[in-house]
Amino acid sequence: MNLRRLKYFVKIVDIGSLTQAADVLYIAQPALSQQLATLEGEVRQQLLVRTKRGVTPTEAGKALYRHAQIILRQCEQAQSDMDAAGRGLSGQVSVGLAPGTAAATLGMPLLRTVRARHPGVLLYLNESYGTLLSELIMNGRMDMAVLYGDKKVHGLTFVPLLQEELFLVGPSSLPRPGESVRLEDLARTELFLPRPYNTVRKLVNEAFQRAGLAAPNVVAEIESAITLNAVVDGGLGMTILPSSMAREMVGAGTAWLSRIVEPGIEAPLALCQSDHLPLSEPAQAVKEILLELVGDLLGQAQSSDTAAQP
Known part of the structure; x- marks a missing residue:
């Protein structure tokens, strides 16, 4: 196998069409088909089914696709690290930030720093739900993400960052x-919450x-933070949110919050990354900045709680 054929194969799978992949790759379709046939001959497996x-x-193609993504990403990181040697850090770093969490407040400070x-x-920032972000990391298509989670998952590692309390949030009406x-x-309270696979739910x-x-x-089950905000703002009902999102909603002046107690509920925010793919030098530098910003965020939260005490 060579890297060029692996790149062609990944692009074909991503697009799902030999014709369109050939257009994107700027090569003739017969030449692309020949490259695919050569690759199938090298691995002695049929990799694609034409429909x-x-x-x-x-199934063999799916296995190769997963490994090819990792191989190509490692090659890109190696090239980036070599290019960065002897000068300032450079290269692409992808970071996921789960919406509706304290992670969402890290975007601007991270960009500035x-x-x-x-x-x-x-820097590439992706605001998506934790399940999608973790899949991207496992596939080697994202460096790291800040999301809810602390349970062991094969292929991933979680660095605990902070615990966010959950609050009941309702409209002023x-x-x-x-x-x-x-x-x-x-x-017996009627609630608007995300679907059962959502971490908060x-x-x-x-x-x-x-x-x-x-x-x-x-x-009603609602995944969109914007729609949940509209539900509360429009007086339709109540929801349960992490402290960061709850306080942001209350800050608009149209809602209230109440801390859930006896027992309280906490959501563990963590930095997620691959447990087997090493971070590039630029990614490691961004990770250190992220941990630093989370430390600042935690200090601010503790100061606010202290000031709020009578």
Whole structure:
């Protein structure tokens, strides 16, 4: 196998069409087909199945696709590290930030700090849900991400950053329970929450189960932070959010929040990266900046809590 054929193969799988892949790669389709045939001959496996809609990978093709992504990414990192030798850091670094978490507040500080310290680094920020970000990291298509999670996952490692408390958030048109609300008092409350695979929803469901309560009374499932904000702002009902997103919503002046207690619920925010793919030098530098910014964020939160105490 050579790297050029691997690049061609990955592009074909990504696009799902030999014709379109040939256009993107600026080579003739017969030449691309010949490169694919040579690759299949080298590995002695059929890698793609041709259909009326295009091409799809076989099981062997899927396995090669996963490894090819990792191999090509490592080659890019090696080239980037060699290019950076003897001069300032440069290269591409991809960072995922889960929306609706404290991670979302790190975007601007991260951009400013990276630009100031390492102007040669091209930073790519991706705001997506944790499941997608973790998949990108496992596939070698993203360097790291800040998201909720602390459970061991094959192919990933999690560095704990901070714990975010969950709050009940409601519109000003509905009565506020008080500074805090007991979990059992939420048993009959109509809630707008994300779908069950969302980390916050999982934490809420698990808390209800441990407390011996029936499942939360969910009247609608909403993944979009913007739509959840609109639901509360429009007076439709209440939701449960991490402290960062809850305080941001309350800051608009149209909502209130109450800390969930007895028991409280906390969401673990962590830095996620591959457990087997090493970070490039630029990525390692960005990771250090991220950890530094999270430390500042944690210090600010502690100061706010201290100031809020009577």
